[in-house]
Amino acid sequence: MNTLTYWFHKLGSPPTFHRIATRVEPWCLALALALGAIGLYGGFVLAPRDYQQGDAYRIIFVHVPCAWMGLFAYAFMAVNAFIALVWRIKLNEVLAMASAPVGAAFTFVTLVTGSLWGKPMWGTWWTWDARLTSELFLLFLYFGVIGLHNAIEDRRQAARAASFLALVGVVNLPIVHFSVNWWNTLHQGSTVRLFGPSKIDASMLWPLLLMALATHIWFFASVLARARAGLIELDAGKDWVRKLAQDDAS
Amino acid sequence: MRPGSTSAACAALLRRDLLLVWRRRGDALTPLLFATIVVALFPLAIGAQVQELRPIAVGVIFVATLLAGLLALDTLFRGDYEDGSLEQLVVSPHPLALLLACKIAVHWLTTALPLIALSPLLGELLFLDPALRGLLPLALLLTTPLLSLIGAVCVALTVGMQRSGMLLALLVLPLYVPVLIFGAGACNAAQMGLPYLAPLLWLAAGLVLALVLAPLACAAALRISTS
Numbered sequence: 001m002n003t004l005t006y007w008f009h010k011l012g013s014p015p016t017f018h019r020i021a022t023r024v025e026p027w028c029l030a031l032a033l034a035l036g037a038i039g040l041y042g043g044f045v046l047a048p049r050d051y052q053q054g055d056a057y058r059i060i061f062v063h064v065p066c067a068w069m070g071l072f073a074y075a076f077m078a079v080n081a082f083i084a085l086v087w088r089i090k091l092n093e094v095l096a097m098a099s100a101p102v103g104a105a106f107t108f109v110t111l112v113t114g115s116l117w118g119k120p121m122w123g124t125w126w127t128w129d130a131r132l133t134s135e136l137f138l139l140f141l142y143f144g145v146i147g148l149h150n151a152i153e154d155r156r157q158a159a160r161a162a163s164f165l166a167l168v169g170v171v172n173l174p175i176v177h178f179s180v181n182w183w184n185t186l187h188q189g190s191t192v193r194l195f196g197p198s199k200i201d202a203s204m205l206w207p208l209l210l211m212a213l214a215t216h217i218w219f220f221a222s223v224l225a226r227a228r229a230g231l232i233e234l235d236a237g238k239d240w241v242r243k244l245a246q247d248d249a250s
Numbered sequence: 251m252r253p254g255s256t257s258a259a260c261a262a263l264l265r266r267d268l269l270l271v272w273r274r275r276g277d278a279l280t281p282l283l284f285a286t287i288v289v290a291l292f293p294l295a296i297g298a299q300v301q302e303l304r305p306i307a308v309g310v311i312f313v314a315t316l317l318a319g320l321l322a323l324d325t326l327f328r329g330d331y332e333d334g335s336l337e338q339l340v341v342s343p344h345p346l347a348l349l350l351a352c353k354i355a356v357h358w359l360t361t362a363l364p365l366i367a368l369s370p371l372l373g374e375l376l377f378l379d380p381a382l383r384g385l386l387p388l389a390l391l392l393t394t395p396l397l398s399l400i401g402a403v404c405v406a407l408t409v410g411m412q413r414s415g416m417l418l419a420l421l422v423l424p425l426y427v428p429v430l431i432f433g434a435g436a437c438n439a440a441q442m443g444l445p446y447l448a449p450l451l452w453l454a455a456g457l458v459l460a461l462v463l464a465p466l467a468c469a470a471a472l473r474i475s476t477s
Binding site for chain 1: 407411425
């Protein structure tokens with residue numbers, strides 16, 4: 001077995017993952033907070049006013065990274081759900097289920113900040129625009145996954161069922177997005193593009209990207225924390241958890 | 251048809267399910283009553299004038315059909331799960347997806363088809379635009395099988411649960427969104443004199459896709475929840 005597969009197998013075992021996650025998590029949290037603080041300072045104080053939207057546009061530094069994270073968390077959940085269903089790896093079941101509440105929270109923040117942004121710009125808290133609607137249904141999909149996971153008693157079966165639902169959602173999400181797009185559109189187009197020039201000035205772009213980085217790291221810290229708790233709950237009867245508890249008590 | 255072959259198993263399953271519905275004919279009427287009552291509540295809530303009801307008639311009928319289908323979904327596997335025959339289906343040597351497709355077909359025939367037959371009456375209750383009298387049943391004919399197929403996947407996931415009603419709604423309704431948009435969208439476009447063929451074709455394409463994929467997904471989900 002070469003080193004890479006060896007490490008992969010080792011990381012998949014709950015005790016090893018728990019040990020590494022415990023060590024990595026505080027660093028992730030600290031880094032996310034530091035980057036987030038710099039990003040927010042850059043966005044709220046250093047970046048210039050928008051010629052059209054004034055200071056109101058500054059909510060973009062929270063809104064857009066959270067919207068990206070809502071989708072990223074779903075993709076992360078779906079990849080883990082796929083691995084969990086195909087190879088039945090316990091760790092991936094736990095990771096998929098750990099990312100669902102975090103992704104739901106990011107989606108919720110996206111909806112709230114978007115609504116706060118919409119009031120001064122569009123004159124209304126909510127419109128039935130394509131992007132808003134698909135974001136809303138993304139949130140409902142998250143709630144479905146969380147609800148199904150909570151409703152089944154057997155934890156591993158619950159994780160597998162919820163993982164399956166997450167995968168069904170992956171098929172459905174583009175269709176929902178396409179159909180509501182066809183149905184109604186008012187939201188402004190994408191400002192930042194991966195390919196080709198972005199429609200945003202560099203002085204506004206760097207805080208945005210920094211915030212995106214911070215939310216990604218925050219997401220991983222949060223998922224690691226939830227996955228640790230989930231693993232301990234799942235392996236409650238195992239030796240390594242007992243040893244952990246004894247070490248903690250002494 | 252040789253006894254023991256897959257086609258014989260499907261025929262037996264179809265016959266059994268249809269017979270079960272026939273023996274409890276009263277239960278089969280409840281989705282119809284439910285949809286009628288839901289539709290009848292709208293004039294009471296927003297006023298009985300033609301100009302108030304006509305613009306929303308299509309939407310209300312679609313949502314009422316969707317909710318009636320949602321309530322009926324619960325019965326798809328419940329009886330079979332409780333008496334153990336569902337597990338026999340899962341362990342049988344025949345392809346599970348095909349057997350489930352038969353069950354879904356019977357479910358659609360007995361819950362959705364009567365609703366489509368009732369839809370002209372529901373339309374009259376809400377003063378539906380006379381131009382839509384032909385289109386509405388056609389749109390429902392394309393949407394309801396999709397609803398049954400997508401719903402069956404979610405029911406299969408919740409099959410062992412005691413009280414799955416509200417959770418089922420949470421799982422199923424987000425998945426119904428595109429179907430609702432295209433189905434009601436076609437009728438609304440026709441009402442405004444716009445071309446309405448494209449959404450109907452999209453629905454038909456989705457139906458073909460779901461006919462193939464949904465029974466397979468349903469079988470996989472059922473294997474997870476009965477394991």
